[in-house]
Amino acid sequence: MKRLTLTFGGALLALAAGAACAQNFRIGLQEDPDILDPHRARTYVGRIVFTSLCDKLVDIDPKLHFVPQLATSWTFSPDNKVLTFKLRTDALFHDGSKFDAAAAKANLERAMTLPDSLRKGELRSIEKVEAPDPQTLVLTLKQPDATLLAQLSDRAGMMLSPKTFTDDVAAVGRKPVCSGPYKFVERVQNDRIVLEKFDKYYDAKDYAFQRVTFLPIPDTTVRLSNLRAGDLDMLERLNPSDAAQVKGDSSLQFAPVAGLGFQQFMFNIANGKRAEDNPFKDKRVRQAFQYAIDRDAINEVIGGGIFQPAQQPFPPASPYHSDKFPVTKRDVAKARALLKQAGLERVKAELMFGNNTTTSSVAEMVQAMASEAGFDLSLRPTEYAALQKESAGGNFQAVMLGWSGRVDPDGNIHAFVTCKGALNDAHYCNPEVDKLLNEARTVTDEARRRAIYDQAQAIIQDELPGVYTYYQPWPFALSRKVKGFTPYPDGMIRLKGVSLAQK
Structure with a gap:
């Protein structure tokens, strides 16, 4: 009887463990978020965590x-x-x-x-x-x-919670106290962020999971393997080259959505000492770099056809996307001619980029294409939150950055190119651009506002503080057991109404 009792007890423990596991929804992230303080944060994956943690005044x-x-x-x-x-x-x-x-x-x-x-x-x-x-x-x-x-x-x-606003500003990000459907439990840097259901949330009945665990896994192959093995329930930013096999796997589902954001190369023009001898300070070198890259090839080889080439910050779905700025085609001869005008035969420079599978592949491809046009790029892979800190501090010559995009066009341009823009790591500054973009903020008429953006873009396309490469899609992959998930164009993961089917 004693052995039978132990066996029965073990079975109960196993059932309890299985039930607990079913209530823990696990999401694979491409990077580890930066600080979990929405007023001081800047990463896309941080916004994904905030979506479950911190309610906003307004949603979409x-x-x-x-x-x-x-x-x-x-x-x-x-x-x-x-x-x-x-x-x-x-x-x-x-x-x-x-x-x-x-x-x-x-x-x-x-x-x-x-x-x-x-x-x-x-x-x-x-x-x-x-x-x-x-x-x-x-x-x-x-x-x-x-x-x-x-x-x-x-x-x-x-x-x-205003109760957390003390002189210790950093404390807010260490243990954020918000008002969303899930509350903060713990964070282990570069390993996991754990949230727990907030039972007193006004819509708590619409949230099925007792826990949500975010797991940063930069390697897309490892991330997908974890999903297939059942160690993840979903992942964001599936490697486009894996889309076909996910579609063919009956245990998985593919849920892509066209996004609002972009990938770009930003050049250090005036941000600290590294700008002083940066060859990219000369706009002719920046223009040459643009002619050196082939956006279509990046889309076909790395993007699996979903990395739509970009020339401007507004995606085609936006009413502010302009046909006045078609995508620049690769032209090695023009690139070399521009370098010659700048008095350069070859350009030695460093390219910093986020250390994940997709951006590493883009960086290596760009390195090869640029070499043919006269650029000798050394590659500097960097963990993404650290990359943003380095970029903001001016410790770069050229950096590849992603932007998740915003509903309003201002969110895709103003902070990047105005003189005091919060995300203007290049320290590019043109008072006329500032004047136009500040004016655009005050205009509610769509046609008038679009015309102002076109004027600003004409300047930016010439001076080229950054080179847009492609519009950022949001390809999600999920276990077949996940029910009720709707992908949004902002790339956020909203768990209201989402559940896991029982076996």
Whole structure:
């Protein structure tokens, strides 16, 4: 009897372990996120984690329409200079404190004033924030801002518990306390981020998983192997070359969606000492580099046909995509001629890029193509969060960066090329570009706004602080057991209504 009891007990433990495993949804990420503080963060994978951790004032639907989240409704004044939100009354932060207008005000003011906040530029149009009652948030603007709702549907609109706002700014990112469907449990750098269901979330019944674990696995082959072995339930950014075998695997499902973002090469023009002797300071060298690369070949060889070549920051789905800037075709003779005009036979330079399978393949291909045109590129693979830090600090000559894209066109251009743009790691600066892009922020008429962007792009396409390579698709791969997942063009993973079918 004793042996039988032990066996029965072991069976119960095994069943319990299986049930626990079924409640833990595991997501394979291409990189490890940077700091988990939405006001200071900049990585795409960080935004994926935030989607489950931190609710925003506003969200989007699959067709990019703005929809309520922490705000139930919003209205602009007739002159478009006052934006009033009505807020939920049933939302709590993970520490049990109540979300209300005063909390929203504290968050926006922190995002606008924190010395190293990356949201300052996104909220620059706000003159003052008021909370006249717990349900009402009023933003008075310096001028009309056509971008503001889009900004508040992303990190600028994410809400943290104001109780965590102390002099120890870094503490927020070590243990973020938000108001989303899942709360923070632990983080092991470059290994895992674990979230746990927040039972007091207002829509908790629509979230099936007790735990969500994010696992950074830069090698796409390893990531896919883990999915096939059942150690992951889904992964983001499947290697395009693996799409065919995923489609042919009955245990998996392929869920791609056209994205809003892009990949680009950015050149260090004036950011610190490494810019001083950087050959890419000369725009003719930057132009030569563009003629050296073949975007179509990158799409066909590495992208599996889903890396649509890009010449501008606005994807074809955007109403601001312009036919005035067709994709530059490879022309080795023109590249060599431009280098000759710059007084150079060959150019020695370093290319930094994120250390994952896909970007490594692109970097190696570009290295080979550029060599034929007179460039001797040394390759510097770097873990992605470290790459962003190095890039912001000016420790690069040329860097390959991805951008996940934004609903509003301003989010794909302003921060990258304005003189004080938060993501302008090149330190490119042209006052006329600033003037045009700042003006575009105030114009709500689509045709007028598009014309302004065309003027700015004409300058940027000539001076070329960066070279766009392709528009970023979001190819997700999932276990066949996953039900109810809808891919969104912003590339975020929304788990509302998602479940795992039982065997």
